[in-house]
Amino acid sequence: MDKTYNCIDAGSKYCPCNLANTMNCISCSHLAGEDFCDCSWNGVCILYEYYMNNKQYSDFKKTYRGIVIGKVFLDKNLILLKIKLDKKLLNELNTIGSYVFIRKVNCSNYYDTPMSIFNIDEDYIYIVYQEIGPKTKNIQCEEELSIRGPYWNGIIGEHKLSKVSNSNILIIVRGIGQSSILIPLNKLIKRNNKVVLFLDKGKLNSLYCLNYISDKNIRIEMLDLFSSEGEKKLIDFIRENPIDVVLSAGSEMLHRNVTAIVKESRKDIKIFVTNNNILCCGEGICGSCTRKIDSGERIKTCKTLIDPKQMY
Template sequence: MANRLECVDVGTEYCPCYLAELNECIVCSQLQGKKFCDCNWKGVCVFQEFVWAGYKAKVTRSTVFTRILKKEEINEEVVILTLKVPNKLARDLNEPGAYVFVRGYFSPSFFDTPMSVMWADEIEGIIKIAIQVTGPKTKFIASAKEGEEVYLRGPYWNGMFGQRYIKGMHNSKALVVLRGIAQAPGVIVILKLIQNKNKVIVLLDKGKVQTNFIKDYIKNSDVTLVEADLLSEEGQEVLKQFIKDKKISVIYSGGSDEQHINILEYMDKYESEAYLAVSNNNKICCGEGICGSCEIEIDGQKMRTCKVQVDIRKMLERKMSRG
């Protein structure tokens, strides 16, 4: 029997989505073509919402013009853009795992590039994104100038797995391990943990971007910042000592899948009972669960990882087995 999947969009204004029209809903058994209700959703019935919407998808995410208020060239590889957005969109994006699709004003739609949100201010109506220039899409966005407009589509939320552990952790101790450009989405994770009155240890590695560019965003008395090279023996020793700490209740890994696996192996070795949350490193193209570029298979069950909160251990063990 297939496991019931958890969709990050269920219960939001964007549910039911296009998948419901195609009998491909992630949550609702009746919108999967079955004749009976067999879901584990405790909110308003997704099928009923579909009926109320006239058997169509509800509100779809729109593409809006946003203006670049500020452009910070951190180094040759990293650029931080401050974008003016509607206040509601900024509020929706002020969540761990939030991301948007961005493209230049004169670019066609296939230039849409998923970008994690680093910072959101719903009062001012601004967001910040950090761009690592790695190819044509990111190069084109990074070349934009202050005052220019770009297209932005969102909000999307499945940029991390294990969201419930980050959002649900209160009055505890957390370890956040960030490397390279994955520092950017780690800022909102850290701020959420602080908001929930957690003490946070942040282990930062410059990685390929050669700079720890988020330090000014996470200055707080509840944050202990440690900088280390995670690929060195010294860095690995520092990581081991933190994972050995039995008081740590949740660990977030922002970085490569190899980093996630490294942390999971130490957790097993030192019998850590902490919850593990990780950045979503799967390829994302449409964000709507339609194109299939983000799809993976676990225990014979296909999962669209732009929408589904997957079992982290099974996902990583699947990657380990493929070597």
């Protein structure tokens, strides 16, 4: 039986990676020490590439310098940073689900903290984060930051959400999940998708994403997703509307609730969720992001494309 998951980096310039060299490739069973092939062919044979390159593997993602150009305090401990970045990295980050690891320049890489790209333009990335622990404390006081990337699996799904077109999409957002939805919104609208946004500020006092949503055609519903009234509204909406895709952007509890509702009411809907796992290396090596899936296998969520219904 073909694998039910794949590597988000497969076929990119970052493939084959060091995991091929250690026989831990996510996509290629031969490069994971097996003597059979169970990859769902995606146009690139990683094994072939690996041997044709004399078993050379791609470098790890690089660390760049980012210059902090501006900051906005959106709420207590909630900060937006505008960061000028290398053009090459900007281009690679301009996609749905992109994230980077950020730390202060004079800190060791133990301080690398993963952050979603909230917004992007020709010269800058924008991130919105909560200052809550040793990794994020006083990042906003720095003029320069170390930024490692690009990483792309900030939104987990069986396929890339960026490929979805001509569909009806429901984006369900709660709290800090707002930091992950602006790029998806803008890109999905451009691909002729109809988007409805269910928005809950959760534990935050700010609905900051609204200040950056310019398309007036997006239907936005405010609600408390964890109240019985909000949950009923969500269930009714999913049952009564021709939704093709749901994106859940929020906590693990939100992902579990949304996945349960979809599984019970409309199994044909494709689900995507924001990646809330603990990410340390982003390269499939450290194991901090490992999750057990229904089959009993363990996957590295920093790099694995997988249907979230197998995890929630």
